Amino acid sequence: xxxxxxxxxxxxxxxxxxxxxxxxxxxxxxxxxxxxxxxxxxxxxxxxxxxxxxxxxxxxxxxxxxxxxxxxxxxxxxxxxxxxxxxxxxxxxxxxxxxxxxxxxxxxxxxxxxxxxxxxxxxxxxxxxxxxx
Amino acid sequence: xxxxxxxxxxxxxxxxxxxxxxxxxxxxxxxxxxxxxxxxxxxxxxxxxxxxxxxxxxxxxxxxxxxxxxxxxxxxxxxxxxxxxxxxxxxxxxxxxxxxxxxxxxxxxxxxxxxxxxxxxxxxxxxxxxxxxxxxxxxxxx
Numbered sequence: 140x141x142x143x144x145x146x147x148x149x150x151x152x153x154x155x156x157x158x159x160x161x162x163x164x165x166x167x168x169x170x171x172x173x174x175x176x177x178x179x180x181x182x183x184x185x186x187x188x189x190x191x192x193x194x195x196x197x198x199x200x201x202x203x204x205x206x207x208x209x210x211x212x213x214x215x216x217x218x219x220x221x222x223x224x225x226x227x228x229x230x231x232x233x234x235x236x237x238x239x240x241x242x243x244x245x246x247x248x249x250x251x252x253x254x255x256x257x258x259x260x261x262x263x264x265x266x267x268x269x270x271x272x
Numbered sequence: 273x274x275x276x277x278x279x280x281x282x283x284x285x286x287x288x289x290x291x292x293x294x295x296x297x298x299x300x301x302x303x304x305x306x307x308x309x310x311x312x313x314x315x316x317x318x319x320x321x322x323x324x325x326x327x328x329x330x331x332x333x334x335x336x337x338x339x340x341x342x343x344x345x346x347x348x349x350x351x352x353x354x355x356x357x358x359x360x361x362x363x364x365x366x367x368x369x370x371x372x373x374x375x376x377x378x379x380x381x382x383x384x385x386x387x388x389x390x391x392x393x394x395x396x397x398x399x400x401x402x403x404x405x406x407x408x409x410x411x412x413x414x
């Protein structure tokens with residue numbers, strides 16, 4: 140992390156001007172990396188704990204997949220709003236979700252500039268850069 | 273110890289529920305987080321393959337002292353060319369499924385990626401069965 144700063148979920152919410160919809164008690168959790176994806180299998184292949192996902196895919200399966208990989212949170216981009224069943228599932232499984240008006244590309248750029256790496260630059264990624272999407 | 277759950281084709285509301293129960297049970301009985309994550313991913317992909325492609329099936333795990341075996345079998349169309357299905361990006365999922373974020377052609381490759389051994393058997397017009405082995409970490413290595 141740039142300058143040794145630790146990024147927390149609340150920093151991500153602030154940087155992306157995002158509205159936190161669930162699990163506000165986890166806003167102090169540390170996040171080490173991020174991934175932008177709209178495909179469930181990409182998410183399963185290239186994310187793990189201490190990561191968040193930025194996505195434009197509004198589906199309960201995003202939350203189910205997030206639980207499989209122990210994700211730290213999900214950010215819905217470009218103003219997309221999760222449906223009540225997604226919010227309910229997120230609360231049940233304890234996966235924080237937030238919404239930002241920024242599109243995917245700009246959301247990713249803002250977080251990268253703030254020092255949050257992607258899979259390729261994250262030392263704990265499985266397989267490292269050789270394995271990156 | 274065996275866990276086994278029925279999976280219904282095209283039921284996207286319940287989809288992922290079996291893998292979730294499997295992963296949660298593994299954590300509750302003290303399986304380490306990384307192994308539970310790998311089993312969860314393999315079971316989830318297997319479950320989603322049944323939901324997307326088959327009429328019905330089952331997914332489950334056998335929990336053994338040194339490893340966890342994930343199994344899935346279905347009644348469905350089967351896979352005509354397993355080598356082709358294993359290729360990243362190859363998918364026969366219909367467009368409406370792709371709009372839901374599936375059908376990227378990564379399901380079987382993901383199962384291979386997160387398991388120590390993967391065996392797929394299929395008969396066109398009958399169904400498909402999958403067995404994946406995930407070894408538990410050795411005491412020295414964990």
